[in-house]
Amino acid sequence: MELTVARLVVRSSITAAIAIGSMVVLGPQAAAEAPCPDGTARIFFSNETNTCQGGGTYSFGGSPAISKVCSVGSVNVTVDATIKTSKTKTANRHLDLSNGQCGRIDIPGQLDATVTVTPT
Numbered sequence: 001m002e003l004t005v006a007r008l009v010v011r012s013s014i015t016a017a018i019a020i021g022s023m024v025v026l027g028p029q030a031a032a033e034a035p036c037p038d039g040t041a042r043i044f045f046s047n048e049t050n051t052c053q054g055g056g057t058y059s060f061g062g063s064p065a066i067s068k069v070c071s072v073g074s075v076n077v078t079v080d081a082t083i084k085t086s087k088t089k090t091a092n093r094h095l096d097l098s099n100g101q102c103g104r105i106d107i108p109g110q111l112d113a114t115v116t117v118t119p120t
Contacts, residue, residue: 038073041097041117046107057116065110069095070102076118084109 036042036052044050047064052072060066071077079095083106090111095103098120105113 036070036072039075039119040072041075041077041115042070042072043115044068044070053115053117055117055119057114060113060115062110062112065107066105066113066115067107068102068104069097069115071097071100074099074120076120078116078118079103079105079113081105081113082111084111 040052040054042050042052043058043060044067045064046067049064055075066079066081069077069079075098077095077097079093079097081093083091083093085091093105095105097103
C-alpha cells in the first residue's frame with residue numbers, strides 16, 4: 001500500500017511539473033499569436049507587459065515605464081515622454097510612428113508619457 005501511495009505522489013508531482021512547464025512555454029506564444037488589431041498602438045512596458053490602445057490619447061506615469069511603442073496597421077501614433085536627466089533637469093522625447101513602425105523610449109528617468117493614436 002505504501003508503495004502505491006508513493007508512486008501516486010511521484011506521478012502527481014511529475015504531472016504538475018509538466019503542466020506548469022507547459023504554461024510557461026505557451027504563455028509567450030499565446031501573446032505572439034494575439035497581436036493588436038489594425039488601427040491600434042501596441043505599447044510595451046518595462047515590466048514586460050503590453051497593451052493595445054485604440055484611437056485617443058492615453059497618459060502613463062513612469063512606473064512601469066513605456067519601453068517601446070508600435071503602430072499597428074493604418075494608424076498614426078505620437079509619443080511624448082518626459083525623462084529626468086539630472087536632479088533638476090528634464091528632457092522631452094517625441095516619436096511619430098505610422099504604418100507598422102516601432103520606436104523605443106528611454107526607460108531610466110522616465111517620469112511620464114503620453115501616447116496619441118489617430119486612425120488614418
